[in-house]
Amino acid sequence: MKKQIVAMCVSAVLAAPALAQVQQGGEVSAAQMQEVLQQMQRLQDRVEELEARLAGQQQVEKEVEEEVEVVANAEQQEQSDGPRAEAVAPRKRINSNTALAARVERLEEDVESAENAPISIGGAVRAQYVWEDYNDGNKDRVGDFDFDLLRLDYSGSIGDVILSAQYRWFQYMESVQHAWVGYNFNENWQGQVGITKVPFGITPYNSNSYFFSSNFYVGLEDDHDAGVKLRYRDPEWDFDIAFFKNDEQGGVDGFVSNREDRYAYDPLGVRLAGEGIYDTPNVAVGESNSFAARVARKYALDDGQSFEWGLSGQFGKMNDGTDDVGDRSAVAVHGVYSVDRWTFMGQVSQYDYDMDMANNGIVVGAYAFYDTIPSKATLYTANIAYSMPVQFGPVSNLTFYNDYSLMTDKRGGGEDTVMNVLGVAVSAGGLYTYFDLVTAKNQPFIGGTMAGNATDYNTRFNINIGYYF
Template sequence: MMKKQWLALSIAALVSAPSYAWQAPQELSDAQLAQLFEQVQKLQQRVEELEQQLADATVAEEEQQATSTTAVASTTTPVAQSATQTTAVAPRQAAQTSPLAKRVAQLEDDIAAAENAPIRIGGAVRAQYVWEDYNTANKDRGGDLDFDLVRIDYSGTIGDVVLSAQYRWFQYMDAVQHAWVGYNFTDQWQGQIGITKVPFGMTPYNSNSYFFSSNFYVGLEDDHDAGVKLLYRDDDWDFDIAFFKNDEQGGVDGFVSQREDRYAYDALGVRLAGEDLYDTPTLAVAEANSFAARVARKYQWGHDQSFEFGVSGQYGDMNDGTQNVGERSAWAAHGVYSVDRWTFMGQVSHYDYAMDMANDGIVVGAYAFYDTIPSQATLYTANIAYSLPVQWGPVTNLTFYNDYSWMTNKRGGSEDTIMNVLGMAVTAGGLYTYFDLVTAKNQPFVGGSMMGDADETKTRFNINIGYYF
């Protein structure tokens, strides 16, 4: 009897022991999954051992009871036999439906769900208010409130296969932002194929504001192209290497009607003498067979201080649909320092288009808009941000920032491009709102061009309101 009580107490101790702390299935990391697998195996083994010991103890006790009963009476009625058989079976049935067994089953279900999470659908709806001092009609009206975009995001995993995609609809165009499938080779290594992000400079962005930095407008920030990429991540290092066959629209002869209808800027042509800065290019070109690499070293000092330093590079051909007509290259060095609620970001970038023909710059396009950039230039960025948690009704965080971009050493000698964005981002549940005061010269979307020769700055006040789901 004592042995049976001890085994029952052992099972009870396992049942009442603190549960392993796990997250929702869609949030489990590979390390946590491995721990769950190990725990399931140990629990299953222990359950089987305890069940067998409990069954053996029960049988032994019943035999002892039967021997005692035989000493008193020489026969057992059918009813007594039936009761004895029920007693022998009941402990095993109880063990099979015990909380411990249910817990094992639940752990198995959680692991299966984590490995085969359904495709998740999210997105955003955004609108914005714009006031421009360089647009007389807009200024006289007191600014304009416009629809910005609707976007749909898809993401999910099936085993080690990963999916991520995003599509955007604007008033004037629609475009894919990214669309790739990946495979997790290990906890640190992942491969991606499709329209995937070009590894370059600070990630995910070289900016805090709605307008990115000037790097975005020359194709060196948040750019996505069609190719394959291999990523490595651990606590100390980030490493990316990628090959891109062409841009996200299939290159110069891709099956699209409007090559400038895209999310991020790419080179779309050569600006020949006599063409306006915003004209459709006479000579169309596109990126082809490009390589990119990025490496970053990360340091963590305590729970509230970190630093990252990294270098990046790109190299590839420019093709006119028939043959290569030039080459392009770019490099960058960046640093990010965070302490408490402060973040400081800095980057220097340089790019060069070495074309075979005389030109007045490179035609780039995005957002249904053509612009011209110098065929060579150097860019500097310096950003600062402060994050302030608050509890003002639905408002939970305010992020104050100032982003500064300077583009200089332009081939052709045009005036420098300068952009400064003083702003604040407000988090309130699913709402995320940018308040940006932009002061710039020779900057697209602030009344200029990257190849402009303006001496005076222009001002744009912008409020972008987005609901993210």
């Protein structure tokens, strides 16, 4: 035991110059290490050398070697002094070594805290080039190049509490994407409270492209609301159950300037007869007291293959600020198959807004404008992707993909919504760039709306360049 304590002391001393170089969040200062090291016997004279880092390393090592030799000689002398020495000397040594071990343990804990900053900050800056065949001015200019967004991400933990948040600034608005605190009950169970992702369908995204799938534009992909969620994860099962009090802006009477300024689509009103598709709704509504659940079964197959199937559901109330004026529900079944570098995704979803008043659809909002969706519809998605590692200058990976979305069986009839995105994503260090060729009809951001009746297809070529840090 005596030799083990000495070895721990030697290890702590030899590591000290490197520890003094820790310069990022939660650092262990020279003063803190000095306070710990001052209590080590016969090493007090070398604290200044430790503060001088590499300059004093050789001398410290020499002193440690002498210390080891002294302790070893003392042990040999005690063994030759007979029974009386063994009865007296060991108690003093044990007390000293126990205190030294405690100090070394404290030093190790301080170093661990220094090497693991509690909160990390990242983000992205993005810009994009757009060419649209349905926009005459844009076509005449051969497209436009614009700023897309600046975003900041916060993640990490303080004690046992986890934090995750993201805020985004666009040219025309700003919004929170998510903001929650959580707690890991054990290696499988985690709780989250705040603006957290609604568990539904293929996660994290039911798409590969910059444009998501058509599910996103009806609030069924990458949506975040305000509530509480419980998650379970193991190699074979995912399980999520959540309760959401309202959307991320506080519901129908939330204290916000513009309800349409948000990252993901939510229902914001009822579209009455005579209103335009993009008009501010005369009857405002919002999500209230919603429940959501998702379960997925995962299989790790041979030869680098994996498969997942899952079921999702959500239901809740629609409120006009005074009373509940309807119900909302959605269900989905999905599957994901991966083999080697290929990934195949498929999902079938259906949603339904059962409102108390006659309407021409549901008003949704995001990205600083209102839109209209049918009050009920079915959506199908089918995606394929191939990831190819490369070594071409800074480019390290190319992901080729084709994402297909179909929205049909719309309440009230009308033409289907169709969107196909053929593209490639390029990874090059901190740069991640989407090259997307989009062909669609009745699809937002491709010259249409989910409530449209167009029969012609539009085309958009989009390059989104993002630097992620």
